[in-house]
Amino acid sequence: MLNRRPLSYYLLSTFFTAFLLFLYGPMICVYLLSFQGPEGGMSFPMRGFSLVWFETLFSAQGRGVGDLHNSFFRSIRLGLIVALLTMLIGVAAGMSFRRKYPGSNFVFYSAIASMVVPGIFVGFGISLTLRLLGLRPDWWYSGIGAQLTWSLPFAMLIMFIILGRLDKSYEEAATDLGASSAQRFQYVILPLILPGVIGIIMAGFTSSYEESARAGLNIGTGNTMPMELTGLLGAATTPVMFAVGTLTTLFMFSIVIATLLVSGSIAKRRQLRLTAH
Amino acid sequence: MKIDTEFNAKNLVPDTEAGEPAEGTVNRFDVEMVAVSKSYDGGARAVDEISLRIPKASYCCLLGPSGCGKTTTLRMLAGHEDVTDGDVLIHDRNVTDALPAGRGTSMMFQSYALFPHLSALDNVAFSLKLKKVPKAERQARAMEFLKLVQMEELAHRMPAQLSGGQQQRVALARSLITRPKVLLLDEPLSALDPFLRVLMRSELKRIQTELGITFVHVTHSQEEALALSDMVVVMNNGKIMQAGTAREVFEKPSNTFVARFIGGHNVIEFEGRTVSVRADKCRIVEAVGGRNLPATITSIEYQGPLVRINLVTDDRKDLCAVISDTRFFADPPEVGEAVTFSWMPDDEWAFGA
Numbered sequence: 001m002l003n004r005r006p007l008s009y010y011l012l013s014t015f016f017t018a019f020l021l022f023l024y025g026p027m028i029c030v031y032l033l034s035f036q037g038p039e040g041g042m043s044f045p046m047r048g049f050s051l052v053w054f055e056t057l058f059s060a061q062g063r064g065v066g067d068l069h070n071s072f073f074r075s076i077r078l079g080l081i082v083a084l085l086t087m088l089i090g091v092a093a094g095m096s097f098r099r100k101y102p103g104s105n106f107v108f109y110s111a112i113a114s115m116v117v118p119g120i121f122v123g124f125g126i127s128l129t130l131r132l133l134g135l136r137p138d139w140w141y142s143g144i145g146a147q148l149t150w151s152l153p154f155a156m157l158i159m160f161i162i163l164g165r166l167d168k169s170y171e172e173a174a175t176d177l178g179a180s181s182a183q184r185f186q187y188v189i190l191p192l193i194l195p196g197v198i199g200i201i202m203a204g205f206t207s208s209y210e211e212s213a214r215a216g217l218n219i220g221t222g223n224t225m226p227m228e229l230t231g232l233l234g235a236a237t238t239p240v241m242f243a244v245g246t247l248t249t250l251f252m253f254s255i256v257i258a259t260l261l262v263s264g265s266i267a268k269r270r271q272l273r274l275t276a277h
Numbered sequence: 278m279k280i281d282t283e284f285n286a287k288n289l290v291p292d293t294e295a296g297e298p299a300e301g302t303v304n305r306f307d308v309e310m311v312a313v314s315k316s317y318d319g320g321a322r323a324v325d326e327i328s329l330r331i332p333k334a335s336y337c338c339l340l341g342p343s344g345c346g347k348t349t350t351l352r353m354l355a356g357h358e359d360v361t362d363g364d365v366l367i368h369d370r371n372v373t374d375a376l377p378a379g380r381g382t383s384m385m386f387q388s389y390a391l392f393p394h395l396s397a398l399d400n401v402a403f404s405l406k407l408k409k410v411p412k413a414e415r416q417a418r419a420m421e422f423l424k425l426v427q428m429e430e431l432a433h434r435m436p437a438q439l440s441g442g443q444q445q446r447v448a449l450a451r452s453l454i455t456r457p458k459v460l461l462l463d464e465p466l467s468a469l470d471p472f473l474r475v476l477m478r479s480e481l482k483r484i485q486t487e488l489g490i491t492f493v494h495v496t497h498s499q500e501e502a503l504a505l506s507d508m509v510v511v512m513n514n515g516k517i518m519q520a521g522t523a524r525e526v527f528e529k530p531s532n533t534f535v536a537r538f539i540g541g542h543n544v545i546e547f548e549g550r551t552v553s554v555r556a557d558k559c560r561i562v563e564a565v566g567g568r569n570l571p572a573t574i575t576s577i578e579y580q581g582p583l584v585r586i587n588l589v590t591d592d593r594k595d596l597c598a599v600i601s602d603t604r605f606f607a608d609p610p611e612v613g614e615a616v617t618f619s620w621m622p623d624d625e626w627a628f629g630a
Contacts, residue, residue: 173392176378
């Protein structure tokens, strides 16, 4: 055999398979256990299959377990706003780095530094400052602000990657043809970076949806989904939490699929314009 | 492919704009650069006090090795690079501080920079869209310019579906639709294969002649510059070494750099003088009443009608003789053979000294 694979191929494949097992194995356990029979407990073996834990979850107008129903909608609301702000600020910040300006390096490193500071201290610091100023934390300002410290550096890094690949001569050509800076952005840059912008919205949403270290102390009175779950998990005695896990996963997957569909339809629309002629 | 070039030649020449010199004013040059310099962050000068006048409706090539400042010069003409010192005039108007779109120039980029999300037609119509020209009208006009570059058949293709040569034609149409007084081309042929390069070269010249506007073309190929130019500007180290007609530059290079860079010359130190002699005037037989140097043949390149013979003198100086194939095959010398390299005193050029 001329094309015999080297030993490293088998070693690395084994490693990768183990990685996949560690990644998805526990999740698959959670999904399976969420269909546990009514007599079953929080671990294997399965005692029959049922949807009884999903029913429990949605019993009493969705107030069956803790405050999950409300915390879910709070998380969605927070996530959407954070995603939108992350996109607007991230794209603007990325664009500002198209040209070097005095202090641009400082701005860049200070933004990136917040990624390495442990989230719990960022959250604690914000809450301490609010107390010093005599302000009560609430989701619509301190909650959103705390989460932006987490999502914005990612947005900036994504923008750097996208814009780094964008040939500067496109902008120069647009300028040469008479485009103002607004026209240049609208007609040339934005269409070219649109897939990346959608990526930033997604990253903003998911990083908010799962975040609690920073938001925890600054969200005010209404718990978000991850905070509510952390509380419930400590006292859980039935597989109802697994049902929450299964549903959340389904929800996130449908968002991913929806995003792919949107991106796909943008690509398709461009393709259609080609073949139409 | 010959197209009817009469159909729109009048439409395609630049509009006369307000702000241009009134009638009767002498307007002798399309482009003037007056002691223009460029330095980055106060460092060394990329372009060093160059002054240049390009006559009306000329094909001008900026020629030089990479890093000589030719592209920077072009970008300063286009307004994509600030001028550190000096003035730039287009059609006698000082445009040193004007915006790129407000100086009557249009630039064709080395990578063409066609917008990848727009069809060829929309790329060409882009500048009209910015001016809010209605869609039907701007597409009709864009089509006219695509016809000029023989691309009307592929108007609805996306740039990625076009070959390099086709992309270049679209880029050319996109520049010309702005009706520039001066078209600036940054190494327009360097990305094409050799066959296409020669084809596009004559296309560029045809369009320039047809439109009667000035083209400023940056290149590092002396062959390209000689073939195209009404005016060749040889640059080195941010300075203009020589500016003149192709024939002037080739026959009377102003210094040894130009003689070496333009190619086809031997720069020889002989009896205390430095002279240049065209390689096609040199022979490898002893010349009666001529200059003779002993040399050894290092390589022979057959080029069809001509044969190029590379030699080295006893003191390790490279020489080159280009002779006709007939002459070569009458008595073919061999590599390694010791011969006499010769030329006639009349063929020497002593750099104007």
